[in-house]
Amino acid sequence: MSALSILYVILFYVAMITLVAGITNKMLQYKRVPAPLKIAVTPAPLTRKGVAYRFFTEVVLFNSLFRATKWTWIFGFMFHASLLLAFFRHLRYVISPDSFIWPLVNNMVVQSFGHYAGFAMVIGLLGLLTRRIFVDRVRYISSPSDYLMLLLIIGIATTGLMMSYVAHTDIVQLKAFVMGLFLFDWQNLPSDFVLLAHLTMVLFLAMIFPVSKLLHAPGLFMAPTRYQVDNPREKRHLSPWGAEIEAKDGRNA
Amino acid sequence: MAKVDYVIPETHEFPIIPSVMEGAMAHSSPFIAGEEFQTDMGFPSGEDKGLVDDWKNIFLAQLKEKLSKYRSLLVFMDTCVKCGACTDKCHYFIGTADPKNMPVARQDLLRKVYRRYFTFAGKWFPKLVGAIDLTEEAIKDMYDYYHQCSECRRCAVFCPFGIDTAEVTMAARDMLAHIGMGQKYSNQIIPKVHKIGNNLGLPEPALIDTLEGLEEEVEEDINVKVRFPLDEKGAEILLVTPSADFFAEPHIDGLIGYAKVFHAAGVTWTMSSKASEAANFGLFIGNYEHMREISLRIRDAAKDLGVKRIIFGECGHAWRVAYNHLNTLAGPWDFLDQNYPIPQHILEFTKDCLDRNILNIDKTENDHMTLTFHDSCNIARASRIGDTPGSQFTTPRQVIKAVCNNFHDMSADTINDQTFCCGGGGGLLTDDLMELRIKGALPRMEALKNVSKDYGVTHMAAICAICKSQFTKVLPYYGMTMDQIVSVHQLVSNAIILDGQGEEADDSDDAEAAA
Numbered sequence: 001m002s003a004l005s006i007l008y009v010i011l012f013y014v015a016m017i018t019l020v021a022g023i024t025n026k027m028l029q030y031k032r033v034p035a036p037l038k039i040a041v042t043p044a045p046l047t048r049k050g051v052a053y054r055f056f057t058e059v060v061l062f063n064s065l066f067r068a069t070k071w072t073w074i075f076g077f078m079f080h081a082s083l084l085l086a087f088f089r090h091l092r093y094v095i096s097p098d099s100f101i102w103p104l105v106n107n108m109v110v111q112s113f114g115h116y117a118g119f120a121m122v123i124g125l126l127g128l129l130t131r132r133i134f135v136d137r138v139r140y141i142s143s144p145s146d147y148l149m150l151l152l153i154i155g156i157a158t159t160g161l162m163m164s165y166v167a168h169t170d171i172v173q174l175k176a177f178v179m180g181l182f183l184f185d186w187q188n189l190p191s192d193f194v195l196l197a198h199l200t201m202v203l204f205l206a207m208i209f210p211v212s213k214l215l216h217a218p219g220l221f222m223a224p225t226r227y228q229v230d231n232p233r234e235k236r237h238l239s240p241w242g243a244e245i246e247a248k249d250g251r252n253a
Numbered sequence: 254m255a256k257v258d259y260v261i262p263e264t265h266e267f268p269i270i271p272s273v274m275e276g277a278m279a280h281s282s283p284f285i286a287g288e289e290f291q292t293d294m295g296f297p298s299g300e301d302k303g304l305v306d307d308w309k310n311i312f313l314a315q316l317k318e319k320l321s322k323y324r325s326l327l328v329f330m331d332t333c334v335k336c337g338a339c340t341d342k343c344h345y346f347i348g349t350a351d352p353k354n355m356p357v358a359r360q361d362l363l364r365k366v367y368r369r370y371f372t373f374a375g376k377w378f379p380k381l382v383g384a385i386d387l388t389e390e391a392i393k394d395m396y397d398y399y400h401q402c403s404e405c406r407r408c409a410v411f412c413p414f415g416i417d418t419a420e421v422t423m424a425a426r427d428m429l430a431h432i433g434m435g436q437k438y439s440n441q442i443i444p445k446v447h448k449i450g451n452n453l454g455l456p457e458p459a460l461i462d463t464l465e466g467l468e469e470e471v472e473e474d475i476n477v478k479v480r481f482p483l484d485e486k487g488a489e490i491l492l493v494t495p496s497a498d499f500f501a502e503p504h505i506d507g508l509i510g511y512a513k514v515f516h517a518a519g520v521t522w523t524m525s526s527k528a529s530e531a532a533n534f535g536l537f538i539g540n541y542e543h544m545r546e547i548s549l550r551i552r553d554a555a556k557d558l559g560v561k562r563i564i565f566g567e568c569g570h571a572w573r574v575a576y577n578h579l580n581t582l583a584g585p586w587d588f589l590d591q592n593y594p595i596p597q598h599i600l601e602f603t604k605d606c607l608d609r610n611i612l613n614i615d616k617t618e619n620d621h622m623t624l625t626f627h628d629s630c631n632i633a634r635a636s637r638i639g640d641t642p643g644s645q646f647t648t649p650r651q652v653i654k655a656v657c658n659n660f661h662d663m664s665a666d667t668i669n670d671q672t673f674c675c676g677g678g679g680g681l682l683t684d685d686l687m688e689l690r691i692k693g694a695l696p697r698m699e700a701l702k703n704v705s706k707d708y709g710v711t712h713m714a715a716i717c718a719i720c721k722s723q724f725t726k727v728l729p730y731y732g733m734t735m736d737q738i739v740s741v742h743q744l745v746s747n748a749i750i751l752d753g754q755g756e757e758a759d760d761s762d763d764a765e766a767a768a
Contacts, residue, residue, distance in 0.1 A: 026331070036323065036581075041417065041635070042642065042645065042670070043642035045642060064338070065413040067410070068411035137273055140352045140355070141355065143381065144382075145374070145381050211374050215331045215332055223415035223416065224324055224328075225409055230637060237581050242581065
């Protein structure tokens with residue numbers, strides 16, 4: 001095995017462990033901290049089912065963003081939808097055709113739209129970048145990391161597109177490498193520059209996920225303003241530390 | 254009242270989002286609470302009304318504690334992606350153009366510090382992620398701009414991640430109070446509630462006096478003895494209403510409305526001198542303990558008086574606390590009648606009476622007005638009136654339409670959950686923030702002017718004591734008159750005909766009286 005391949009094997013494991021452990025740690029921290037008061041932004045659903053629907057409209061359709069600003073919604077939605085398609089298209093590098101989830105990859109939507117998703121992704125990202133630079137309000141709230149994050153993902157998308165349309169990589173060998181990672185039977189990685197750039201940026205993105213604003217993805221589900229059921233009069237809501245205060249003076253008895 | 258101190262923003266046919274003007278409101282800062290009020294509240298006070306000695310460590314310790322007690326704060330500190338969706342949604346930004354009044358920038362005042370001391374990226378790469386050290390300058394910015402937020406949650410409606418700036422503001426204000434930077438207005442009021450029972454410091458004898466006067470006034474007006482009972486044991490209903498209802502215009506006309514509805518419904522009711530205040534400023538300053546203490550007065554009063562039900566009068570944040578937190582803070586309410594919502598809003602009571610057709614209504618009594626309705630932020634976005642999601646919008650409108658012939662809503666993007674704050678909510682209803690209050694009222698004033706011009710609206714009805722006081726004050730700055738703001742139950746009061754209400758009764762006009 002080449003030294004380069006060994007380096008990427010190590011990088012891959014480090015990135016995956018950082019990603020999974022980092023997000024798990026954050027989610028556990030969120031879970032551990034109570035929400036002492038009912039703070040649902042109303043109108044809010046009256047049932048858990050209703051909350052699930054509320055999340056559907058937010059996660060799938062970006063409902064609130066749509067109400068807020070159409071341009072950001074268009075570009076943001078374009079980017080995220082393309083990301084989803086690209087994700088499914090990339091599954092073919094990690095699952096074999098005889099796997100029962102192969103139809104997830106080998107279907108019309110993923111294989112036709114997915115093929116062009118990279119372009120939509122870049123357009124979406126460029127739109128967001130343009131907004132960040134030219135809308136004075138958004139420029140005011142932007143830090144260097146906000147621009148760099150967009151540039152990083154643009155880099156990932158562009159190198160990905162280059163492999164589809166300009167300089168193909170050895171896909172068979174790449175798949176062998178990736179499958180090897182999962183089976184702990186390590187294989188050589190093709191060494192062309194575009195692929196290495198693509199992978200390096202992806203691994204870097206995975207590593208910074210738990211310490212960056214990418215936490216918005218899991219954090220979205222932890223906002224009490226959105227996940228709480230609107231039933232404070234019917235059901236008493238009390239946090240552990242709220243209960244402690246009560247127990248001390250007994251005034252709620 | 255000096256009217257020329259500030260540039261009154263121009264109103265337009267369509268809302269205009271201003272270009273950012275850095276530092277436009279940097280001079281706006283409410284009075285800091287002196288030692289006396291800080292001590293009353295259990296907060297420390299530094300020499301010369303300022304920071305306590307060890308302020309930096311105390312603030313960071315406070316922040317650490319808040320992050321371990323409030324999931325909202327912790328999650329909101331992490332999840333913002335700076336997408337900009339909220340940047341043009343705050344009435345204070347629209348009215349002042351100060352970029353620190355954009356919700357995300359307001360959150361960032363604390364988030365930058367959070368990042369510096371509590372995150373990997375901020376500890377190692379502060380410049381990259383915009384993290385800053387906790388300096389006196391940072392504290393001053395927080396004090397100034399967390400007191401330019403009315404905790405109205407309009408930004409939270411539009412945030413893709415449900416980030417609510419109000420949560421950040423509340424947390425920050427509480428932390429500031431713990432390093433000697435409490436706000437005078439709120440910290441002066443809360444001890445009065447604890448000691449005397451209401452925000453105004455109105456003692457029991459004064460209250461009895463006021464209510465007796467009111468009884469006489471109503472009897473003179475309509476020839477029916479409508480009661481305003483205080484501390485009557487054994488009454489069925491305890492009414493908890495903002496103390497402004499006892500003396501301010503147009504609030505008091507709302508109180509007369511509640512009394513008439515109770516009279517017509519034939520229920521027994523009482524107010525309490527101990528819980529003679531619905532407002533709960535503990536919410537504004539983000540302090541759980543004070544908010545609980547204020548809520549517990551209501552529990553104690555309900556038990557002392559032996560009532561079966563609790564009903565709240567027209568007040569926005571009070572209803573938010575009552576609806577969402579009364580059960581948490583002062584519950585469980587197993588000693589009350591479980592057949593009714595606990596607590597219940599006066600509009601739910603009145604709407605039910607209207608639905609059951611037990612009120613005798615003459616809508617023409619309100620024919621001299623064309624109404625519109627101002628959704629109060631805390632009712633629109635932080636609570637519910639009625640049984641279904643969104644019935645906080647329909648219920649007041651149904652009641653208004655049941656007692657008035659002429660009604661027209663303001664522009665759709667300024668009502669319901671997109672309603673604009675009056676500009677004086679969240680603990681900012683103080684004269685030392687007058688400029689902010691006037692400028693923050695801009696979007697609402699604009700919408701009101703437009704609906705007046707296009708549909709001949711003459712009056713705006715509200716269901717919040719703070720909104721009513723704020724509009725009374727700012728309407729004249731925008732070329733309108735202070736009596737254009739009315740209470741919803743004032744409209745009910747005008748239209749309701751009580752049994753025995755003689756024809757010989759003086760037909761004087763409540764709206765005129767309000768002027």
